[in-house]
Amino acid sequence: MRxxxxxxxxxxxxSGLFAQDKFQLKCSPFQAIEVxxxxxxxxxxxxxxxxxxxxxxxxxxxxxxxxxxxxxITRQALIEKHKSVAKMxxxxxWSGEDLPADRSKFVSLGEGKAFQFIGCxxxxxxxxxxxxxxVNCQIKRDEKSNDIHIALVEPxxxxxxxxxxxxxxxxxxxxxxxxxxxxxxxxxxxLVRVSGQLMFDASHKVCGERGxxxxxxxxxxxxxxxxxxxxxxxxxxxxxxxxxxEGLADWAAKRGDRARQ
Numbered sequence: 001m002r003x004x005x006x007x008x009x010x011x012x013x014x015s016g017l018f019a020q021d022k023f024q025l026k027c028s029p030f031q032a033i034e035v036x037x038x039x040x041x042x043x044x045x046x047x048x049x050x051x052x053x054x055x056x057x058x059x060x061x062x063x064x065x066x067x068x069x070x071x072x073i074t075r076q077a078l079i080e081k082h083k084s085v086a087k088m089x090x091x092x093x094w095s096g097e098d099l100p101a102d103r104s105k106f107v108s109l110g111e112g113k114a115f116q117f118i119g120c121x122x123x124x125x126x127x128x129x130x131x132x133x134x135v136n137c138q139i140k141r142d143e144k145s146n147d148i149h150i151a152l153v154e155p156x157x158x159x160x161x162x163x164x165x166x167x168x169x170x171x172x173x174x175x176x177x178x179x180x181x182x183x184x185x186x187x188x189x190x191l192v193r194v195s196g197q198l199m200f201d202a203s204h205k206v207c208g209e210r211g212x213x214x215x216x217x218x219x220x221x222x223x224x225x226x227x228x229x230x231x232x233x234x235x236x237x238x239x240x241x242x243x244x245x246e247g248l249a250d251w252a253a254k255r256g257d258r259a260r261q
Contacts, residue, residue, distance in 0.1 A: 023172045027065035029196075029229035033175040033249050039145040040172055043137035053099030057202060058135040060103065060111065061226055062170060066197035068229060070116040073198070075154050075165055075220065078117075081109050082221040085200060092211060094202045097134075106200045110223075116195035117225055118242070119152040122164050124183040136171060145171050148180055149217065150228075152194060155240050159188060161218040162207035167194045168226040177249035178231065185255065191234035191242045196225045 023040045045062040049055040085091060088105060103111060127149040132138030139145040151164035169178050186192060201222050205212040233251040236244035246254075 023062070025064070025173055028173075029064055029068055030173060030175055033177070033247075034173040035176050036173060037144050037171060039136065039139065043139070043145075047133070047135040047137050049097065049134050051097045051099070052101035053202075054097045054134060056101050056103055057099050060197075060199050061135050061168070061201075062172060063112065063197055063199075064172075064227060064229070066112055066229070067114045068195075070114045070195045070230075073115045073117055075117075075119070075163075078165055078221040078223045081200075081223050082206065084109060085202075085222070086209070095211075096203060099202045103200075109200070110198045111200055113198055114195070114229070115198045115225060116193055116230075117152060117165055117167065118191060118193050119165065120155050120188050120190065121183055121186050121192055122151040122153045122159055122161055122188060124148055124150045124180050126180055127168070143180070144174075147171065148174075148178065148183065150183060150194070151217075151219065152192070153188075155189070155191065162220065164219050165221060166201075166217060166219050166224040166226070167196070167228050168224055169231070170227040172227075175249055177252045178228075179252075182248060182252040183231075185252075186233055191237055191240075193230075193232040193234070193242070193245055194225050194228055195231075196227050196229040199224055199226045201226070 021042055021044055023044055028034060045059045046055045047058045049058045126143045127133065127147045129141055129146055132140045136146055148169040150167040151161050152167055153159055153164050201224055204216040204222055206220060206222055207218050231248040232245040233248060234242035235246045236242065
């Protein structure tokens with residue numbers, strides 16, 4: 001009896017540990033275009049974070065359940081939200097694994113809700129390929145296992161990455177057509193509509209802020225659209241507005257067809 005109980009305990013423990021190494025797709029904002037990748041079977045929502053604050057932030061970064069009723073948000077609104085966070089006790093010391101475990105104040109400012117940002121792509125790249133990132137289990141040199149970092153700017157502003165807003169496409173179940181090259185090919189004058197969860201990345205400081213490092217992303221606010229749930233390209237644009245949007249997967253497929261003709 002004692003052996004059976006011990007065996008049951010060990011199996012239960014191992015089962016729990018194994019489950020944490022998998023990414024459970026609880027919600028599916030990508031719907032028909034989602035694709036399972038090797039990282040989905042080996043890297044859970046906490047990644048390799050070891051502190052309560054880093055685990056909490058990684059879990060938010062991987063949240064695909066904010067819903068799909070998106071509220072539009074402006075660059076200035078995101079900057080104001082950043083200023084509110086910058087006044088919080090301990091803000092100056094947040095970095096790396098030294099992050100706040102209690103994110104309730106971020107939630108009160110909108111973290112975990114569904115928002116969308118309309119702007120133009122300044123640049124896009126696969127993040128942390130050389131070193132890996134804890135949220136993605138430190139996997140290196142693998143584009144399919146790392147975020148796509150997207151810097152977005154308002155079309156009316158001087159193109160400067162320090163003026164940008166960040167969006168991140170996580171690798172978990174990321175659609176095949178969502179690539180850095182596809183996003184970069186859109187150009188800097190075409191409007192895009194980026195929808196997803198609003199989250200605050202407490203690991204970094206913004207341009208011009210005390211404590212900003214050369215390794216920190218250049219941007220105007222640490223509030224991000226992260227993860228991205230939908231990415232649309234304007235196909236009918238007039239001035240600074242758009243009357244027709246097309247999903248990135250469809251837009252990229254049509255662009256590929258035109259290139260082959």
